[in-house]
Amino acid sequence: MNKIRALIAEDEPILAHTLLLALQRLWPELQVGGVVENGIAAVAEALAQRPDVLFLDIKMPGKTGLEAAQELAEDWPEDVPFPLVVFVTAYDQYALQAFDQAAADYVLKPVSDERLGKTVERLKARLAAHTERNAELERIVGQLRSLVPHAPAAGGERLSVIRAAVGNQVRLIPVAEVLYFEATDKYVNVVTADSESLIRTSLRELLPQLDSERFWQVHRGTVVNIGAVQAAVRDEAGKLSLKLRGRPESLPVSRVFAHLFRQM
Amino acid sequence: MNTALPVSAAPYPRLRRFAIDFLITQVFNLIIAVLITYVVRAHDSFFTNLVISVCIGSLAVTFIDGGRLLLWREDRPPRVPFALLVLASFAAAQFFGKIIASQLLDIPLTEFSTVRGGNAAAMLIGSTFTFAFIIWFFWSRARMAYLSAAAEAEKARAAAVERQAMQAQLQMLQAQIEPHMLFNTLANLQGLIAVDPARAQRMLEQLIQYLRATLSSSRAEQVPLAHEFSLMDAYLGLMKVRMGSRLAYTLDLPPALKDLQVPPMLLQPLAENAIKHGLEPKVEGGSITVRAERRGDALLLTVADTGLGLDGAPASDGTRVGLSNIRERLQALYGVRGGFSLLPNTPNGVIAQITIPL
Numbered sequence A: 001m002n003k004i005r006a007l008i009a010e011d012e013p014i015l016a017h018t019l020l021l022a023l024q025r026l027w028p029e030l031q032v033g034g035v036v037e038n039g040i041a042a043v044a045e046a047l048a049q050r051p052d053v054l055f056l057d058i059k060m061p062g063k064t065g066l067e068a069a070q071e072l073a074e075d076w077p078e079d080v081p082f083p084l085v086v087f088v089t090a091y092d093q094y095a096l097q098a099f100d101q102a103a104a105d106y107v108l109k110p111v112s113d114e115r116l117g118k119t120v121e122r123l124k125a126r127l128a129a130h131t132e133r134n135a136e137l138e139r140i141v142g143q144l145r146s147l148v149p150h151a152p153a154a155g156g157e158r159l160s161v162i163r164a165a166v167g168n169q170v171r172l173i174p175v176a177e178v179l180y181f182e183a184t185d186k187y188v189n190v191v192t193a194d195s196e197s198l199i200r201t202s203l204r205e206l207l208p209q210l211d212s213e214r215f216w217q218v219h220r221g222t223v224v225n226i227g228a229v230q231a232a233v234r235d236e237a238g239k240l241s242l243k244l245r246g247r248p249e250s251l252p253v254s255r256v257f258a259h260l261f262r263q264m
Numbered sequence B: 001m002n003t004a005l006p007v008s009a010a011p012y013p014r015l016r017r018f019a020i021d022f023l024i025t026q027v028f029n030l031i032i033a034v035l036i037t038y039v040v041r042a043h044d045s046f047f048t049n050l051v052i053s054v055c056i057g058s059l060a061v062t063f064i065d066g067g068r069l070l071l072w073r074e075d076r077p078p079r080v081p082f083a084l085l086v087l088a089s090f091a092a093a094q095f096f097g098k099i100i101a102s103q104l105l106d107i108p109l110t111e112f113s114t115v116r117g118g119n120a121a122a123m124l125i126g127s128t129f130t131f132a133f134i135i136w137f138f139w140s141r142a143r144m145a146y147l148s149a150a151a152e153a154e155k156a157r158a159a160a161v162e163r164q165a166m167q168a169q170l171q172m173l174q175a176q177i178e179p180h181m182l183f184n185t186l187a188n189l190q191g192l193i194a195v196d197p198a199r200a201q202r203m204l205e206q207l208i209q210y211l212r213a214t215l216s217s218s219r220a221e222q223v224p225l226a227h228e229f230s231l232m233d234a235y236l237g238l239m240k241v242r243m244g245s246r247l248a249y250t251l252d253l254p255p256a257l258k259d260l261q262v263p264p265m266l267l268q269p270l271a272e273n274a275i276k277h278g279l280e281p282k283v284e285g286g287s288i289t290v291r292a293e294r295r296g297d298a299l300l301l302t303v304a305d306t307g308l309g310l311d312g313a314p315a316s317d318g319t320r321v322g323l324s325n326i327r328e329r330l331q332a333l334y335g336v337r338g339g340f341s342l343l344p345n346t347p348n349g350v351i352a353q354i355t356i357p358l
Helices: A013-026 A039-049 A065-075 A093-101 A113-128 A130-134 A136-147 A203-209 A255-261 B013-040 B046-072 B079-105 B117-176 B179-195 B197-217 B225-246 B267-279 B317-337
Strands: A005-009 A031-036 A053-057 A084-089 A106-108 A161-166 A169-174 A178-183 A188-192 A196-199 A215-219 A222-225 A229-234 A240-244 A250-253 B247-252 B286-295 B298-305 B339-344 B350-357
Touching (some): A005 A013, A005 A039, A013 A031, A013 B225, A031 A039, A039 A053, A039 A065, A065 A084, A065 A136, A084 A113, A093 A106, A093 A136, A106 A113, A113 A130, A136 A255, A161 A196, A203 A215, A203 A222, A215 A250, A250 A255, B013 B117, B046 B079, B046 B117, B117 B317, B179 B197, B179 B225, B197 B225, B225 B247, B225 B267, B267 B286, B267 B298, B267 B317
Parallel strands (some): A005 A031, A084 A106, B247 B286
Antiparallel strands (some): A161 A169, A178 A188, A178 A222, A215 A222, A229 A240, B286 B298, B298 B350, B339 B350
């Protein structure tokens, strides 16, 4: 059996070092391929190193641990088994409840050898069982579904009109006319049947203000007006995409959201 | 004062007041009965006069108090309309009181005495005084009612202010020693003990200084500015250990301002805000500068960071509460002479500034 490889993503240097030392103590044969300090580097390094085990701090700059996991689940290559993910978090009552409900692996900071030892045993057992390895991606997708907050914030206001600056005028776009929202670098592209406008916000901020019955997130960067979707099409490689009414382009659906388009 | 008057402490304050008015009126009725019988010398007996007097007086007090409540509630009644109310009430009470009395005594209304010639002057003087006295009496009672309602309202307001202050204090305390911060710091300490005991020792000292300063600050009303800066030093020092090279900080307190007394915990939420929303979520980190300076007759406290900036991270509700607390505290303490502003820093980040009059 090949050496088991791990990657640690933790923004606080002392904590990263502590976790590294504890792992060396409890799991000497584990090869830690490095420590990254933020969510963006975590995704890039994980895709490059393709580790077997991934320790993800929840609160990191750039991207949270959950966002990094979600992005990895979307971009992970088909032919490589998905890493076993262990979330690392400081005390947070609500986060812990969520982790327990999602049956996700997590360790608490400060890390105790006893708790980490148990995690190590569990990881070893799951790495040994090949069938489980193959189901790892589905497992994490299922966990993320309940961990990543997508329910609209209670009491939040609903947007009815999008105000988009175009040149020196502000265009008013009724939300009902929007076919989909697409995240670009710092902006969100608002697409209707006959126009595209950029607004300076993030999908994360926009999402709670949309009617969740009507607007579905189908990819980390796409929210679609479900009334505008004509069909969900699966290609030969098994990838899912949406055909729209009134637009020529089709929108990819990520693994994380594919369950929304299973037949009834 | 017209709306939302507080309910006073005693139950049924209006009923209580009416009962007192009623009782005083009865004493007054007794006096009038004595006067009419023995001074004016109407030919009716003392008992008859007393019954008539009680009937008229009771109706009068009911009309006047009832009318006042209906027309002006707890407010101070205007002078002339109030006098008119008293006169009208008294006339009505005379009319209906006599009818009731005649029923009670079984004497026809027509047989009630009219005052005979010799005593007409005495009657005139007597009734003038009576009217004047009645008007004055009820006017004072109405004023007292108004004043006591105003006093109650003032008391309730003072209590509300105090409650707000208490709440702010509690919230501050909770905000400072939030479990997430504490456990993260302890996790760092645990790690340091193994690899660098000397640094762990320093970090522990900083944690102790931070906890001690936080607790004593949240109990005091005023603290020396130097105290607030040493709290800043401890807090930012702890954060520096945690964030490593991602955080740099500078404290700038001119010696002349060290002993100035300021309200505690004004800087702390600003620094925490800068870390939480500006620097911690920024991949490359940045720096914080905390500065005190004197400008004219005002003290300027500034917390500037080079973080993500005002529109970088959406402000959480917790932050908004923290900042609106600061604004409310300054408003309560200094009115318009105090100030709080949040401005963009160049090239990026936020400048939070507090102005305190000296």
